Amino acid sequence: MENQEITFFKGTHRIIPPSKTIENNESKIKTAGITRITEITHLDRIGIPVFSAIRPTAQDGGISIYGGKGITPEHAKASAMMEGFERYSAEKQDTDETVIAGLNEIEGKYIDPISLNLPKDFSKDLLDTMNLEWSISKDLISGENYYIPSNAIYHPYVPENNVQSLFKGNTNGLASGNILEEAILHGIFEVIERDAWSIFELTHKNSKQIDLESIDSENINQVLNKYHENGINIKLMDLTADIGVPTIAASADDTVLKDAGLLSLGIGTHLNPEIAVLRALTEVAQSRATQIQGAREDTVRADFARKAGYERMKR
DSSP: OOOOOOOBOSSSOBSSOHHHHHHHHGGGTTTTTOOEEEEOGGGSSSOOOEEEEEOTTOOTTSOSEEEEEOSSHHHHHHHHHHHHHHHHHHSOOTTOOOEEEOGGGOOSOBOOGGGGOOOTTOOHHHHHTOOEEEEEEEOTTTOOEEEEEGGGTOSSOOOOTTOOOSSOOOOTTOOOOSSHHHHHHHHHHHHHHHHHHHHHHHHSOSOEEOOGGGOOOHHHHHHHHHHHTTTEEEEEEEOOOTTOOOEEEEEEEETTTOOGGGOEEEEEEOSSHHHHHHHHHHHHHHHHHHHHHOOSTTOHHHHHHHHHOHHHHHO
16 A cells, blocks of 8 residues: 555645546446436535435345435545445455355464354354355455455345345445545545444443533534524534544434434534534434435435434433
8 A cells, every 4th residue: 555645635635636636536436337416405404415326126125225424525425336336346346255154164364253143143163164255355454364244344235045134234334435545544434434333322421521612613613603593503512432523413303304213313523523523413414315306225224214203302
């Protein structure tokens, strides 16, 4: 890997501006199966840019509509485009090479499936009897090759050829970038973000409300004003956990519509606290626009929320 300097700092930290990311990657959209990238900012009244990327060829078990957000339309379009590439890349392709073998048949170093937070009914004895699919991966620190259960790599994971699965596939840590280092960094951010949120859900101890009046960032205040001008109350919580990388949650309460389905949450993680806040705030806008659009396959939460009622969900 070669280090390249970060040259773009407005609303995100990247080696090139979002407009250049779009320019560099538009020719790859067809390969990834993305048929349309469209702006859905207008579906909501806030005015924070949100785009949607549509990929009808998504494998069963995955979603086919992806969202992108940012402080400018270029940020949001690049974000949606790159999420489409992420999801395409996470799927197992015909050209991906794997090995089918039991634990005692692996020749070389491997990641023990027991270390992957398996369901409680998985024991070492049970794993010894299972036929698993493995992928070769390189350890970034040591440079050595390891066999990793393919179930921990692909999403969605659909086992074939008498192969057994270990758990339901997920997108935890999935990220893309203009260069490999960017993708790795943002994948790490996502893992840290989900870890911090999980700790909060379990303990409610790693949280501190942020005084909005104390924020002196022009970018953040511009975004906050869009919410306030439209009667949407924002609460910012610092969820930074023991790892120490700033993680911020933003919750939105639409006091005008009082729609339980639009009680939205966004979370952002970044080494720069301002970027973490912006990621959380713009994710709220993306969540709202996605719920209003109603086309994405994983928006069932809004249906449950509306049945439960606004006041109950607000509490």
